[in-house]
Amino acid sequence: MTGSSTHGIKTVLHPVTDLAKAKPVYAALLGIEPQYDDESYVGFEVEGQHIGLVPGGTNQGMTSPVAYWHVPDIEAKLAELTAAGATVNEPARQVGWGRVVATVTDPDGNVLGLLQDR
CATH class of the missing domain: 3.10.180.10 (2,3-Dihydroxybiphenyl 1,2-Dioxygenase, domain 1)
Structure with missing residues (x-):
């Protein structure tokens, strides 16, 4: 099968219900503070990957983390x-x-x- 290739999975978004509570957990996991940080989205850049926290993601139909293929x-x-x-x-x-x-x-x-x- 041929088609256009991907650049791999570089982004994973996690739905969160409480951004204030989730942010320090992910900062501790990743060992860095977020590079993008506001009330609508928090994002971490680590080792070539972007890890994002989506407040209210479950309201947008996110039932689990979503891996994004670039x-x-x-x-x-x-x-x-x-x-x-x-x-x-x-x-x-x-x-x-x-x-x-x-x-x-x-x-x-x-x-x-x-x-x-x-």
Whole structure:
């Protein structure tokens, strides 16, 4: 099977109910303070990965952490995945910092995140 490649999993977003309580736990786990820190999102950059805390993520349909595969062309990858049997869960949308994200669900219900930096 051929298609566009990915740059690997570089982003994992965790839904949290209480950002103030979650932030010190992740800071302790990662051994660093967050680089992005406001009431709508907290993000840590560590060893080439981005770990994000999404307050109210469960209200956005996040039931567990979501790993985001970085791709060069999100629309092309969405087309490839749906042709292969995935279902679009969240279509491509801008989220800031020049990033576009989308999610799909595989045939077993696992959520796969896609992320394109523009």
